[in-house]
Amino acid sequence: MKILLKPLQILYVIYAMILFLIMMMMVVPFVLVASFFGKIKGGNAVMRIVHWWADVWLFLIGISHKRIVEQEIRAHQPYIFVSNHNSYMDIPQMLKAIRQPLRILGKAEMGKIPVFGLIYNAAVVPVLRGSAENRAKSVKTLRSVLSHEISIYIAPEGTFNMTDKPLIDFYDGAFRLAIETQTPIKPLLFLDAVDRLHWRSIFSLTPGKLRTVYLEEISPEGYTPFDVQAFKQKVYDVMETKLKEYKASWVVNGEL
Numbered sequence: 001m002k003i004l005l006k007p008l009q010i011l012y013v014i015y016a017m018i019l020f021l022i023m024m025m026m027v028v029p030f031v032l033v034a035s036f037f038g039k040i041k042g043g044n045a046v047m048r049i050v051h052w053w054a055d056v057w058l059f060l061i062g063i064s065h066k067r068i069v070e071q072e073i074r075a076h077q078p079y080i081f082v083s084n085h086n087s088y089m090d091i092p093q094m095l096k097a098i099r100q101p102l103r104i105l106g107k108a109e110m111g112k113i114p115v116f117g118l119i120y121n122a123a124v125v126p127v128l129r130g131s132a133e134n135r136a137k138s139v140k141t142l143r144s145v146l147s148h149e150i151s152i153y154i155a156p157e158g159t160f161n162m163t164d165k166p167l168i169d170f171y172d173g174a175f176r177l178a179i180e181t182q183t184p185i186k187p188l189l190f191l192d193a194v195d196r197l198h199w200r201s202i203f204s205l206t207p208g209k210l211r212t213v214y215l216e217e218i219s220p221e222g223y224t225p226f227d228v229q230a231f232k233q234k235v236y237d238v239m240e241t242k243l244k245e246y247k248a249s250w251v252v253n254g255e256l
Contacts, residue, residue, distance in 0.1 A: 010203060013205045023056065024116060027119065043122065044101050047123055062207030062208075063209070064210070065093065065210045066212070067211075071215065078149050078151045079183065079184055079185070079186035080152045081153045081187075081188055082174050082185055082187050082188070083153075083155060084167055084190055084243065085157045085190075086160050086194045087160070087198065088197055089190075090155065093193050098188075101149065101150040103145050103150055104124045104125070105124070105127060105153065106120065106124040110124075125141050139173075142177055146183055156175070156232075164250060166244060167240055170232050170235070172229075179231060182220055184217040184220065185220070188212055195208065216238075218234060218238065
């Protein structure tokens with residue numbers, strides 16, 4: 001049966017990618033116009049544009065988003081959003097899940113991709129991991145963003161989790177920033193992204209659902225810069241437990 005369905009899946013993936021490229025070309029002029037309004041107003045406008053992009057593209061390729069709310073997002077509260085990361089589908093899912101002023105912390109190298117880089121650089125706070133000077137500059141920008149009631153999204157694993165464990169080790173950055181700015185961490189779980197698009201191949205793309213779980217926010221109150229490891233571990237433990245509880249598909253022996 002799988003052999004018979006494979007040609008259909010290949011056609012579906014080609015359709016989805018062509019549609020993705022067409023829509024990307026459509027939004028570029030709007031992104032260019034928005035960029036003239038500065039980093040704050042212009043950046044917020046760009047995020048609204050890419051939210052629309054995600055809405056339309058996912059709808060047209062037969063992917064729906066479902067919210068599972070353990071604690072709702074508070075209005076006018078800037079957060080540092082964190083999530084698990086094991087698929088390229090995480091970005092469209094994140095755009096569906098977070099509907100408030102937002103910036104994404106991302107790899108600066110992605111901004112060099114033709115056309116896509118224009119959109120990426122307008123919506124992302126880029127970081128060069130190998131440069132301490134550039135990292136410091138990124139942190140300064142992130143602090144400025146948070147001061148304007150704009151949330152930050154960071155994937156603390158830093159790269160795809162290609163294991164059968166709920167999570168791989170977290171980097172310190174999101175948690176150090178949360179403590180230094182006293183901004184609450186809002187953990188999200190992306191339960192189905194890897195089932196819609198596996199990290200192994202773009203040709204694994206399938207229609208279906210994307211479920212986002214909104215966990216309770218975790219306050220950095222009482223933590224100091226010397227407590228980054230403890231705060232990070234607290235968030236990690238909550239997310240790991242909940243991924244097992246929700247029976248994330250990639251987790252082997254995930255019983256509680």
